[in-house]
Amino acid sequence: MNFHTRKWIKPEDLNPNGTLFGGRLLEWIDEEAALYAIIQLENPRTVTKYMSEINFRSSAKKGDIIEIGLVPTKYGNSSLTLACEVRNKMTREVIITIDTIIMVSLGENGKPKAHGKTKIEFVKDRFNDD
Incomplete structure (x- = not known):
């Protein structure tokens, strides 16, 4: 699992129990998954299609630093x-763990578009270093 983003839990991120609001965390995860998929698929028209069961295993409180990890499966x-x-x-x-997040590459017509990718690519490798 590669951990890409860190977030510092601030007062505005808390629920009435004084712990991290689950909706805020899901917003961060969705954004991170979208950014990851957009970069991998080289298509800014990439959207979230599906998230499997979301397993909240523990909580975070004000001042904690969390990190979001994603791995393509x-x-x-x-x-x-x-x-x-x-x-x-x-x-x-x-x-939290989420076993499956499906991101879909769309064409200009809003319909799924083949992306032709089969493995992780790093942006630095897409440029020709002549």
Whole structure:
């Protein structure tokens, strides 16, 4: 699992119980998955199609630093499937897991578009270093 983004839990991120609001965390995960898929599929018209069961395993509180991890598990014709784990950066305690997030590449017509990708690519490798 590669952890790409860190978030610092601030007062505006908390629910009435004083812990991280689940909806805020899901917003961050959805954004991170979209950014990851857009970069991998080289298509800014990439959208979330599906999220599997979301397993809240622990919580975070004000002042905690969390990190969002994603790993691609499957490349479809027009989709990229990811798995996600969020953990506390300092304690490594897992906060949430999502086994399946499916992101779909769309064409200008809003319909799924084949992306032709089969493996992880790094942006630096797309440029010719002549």
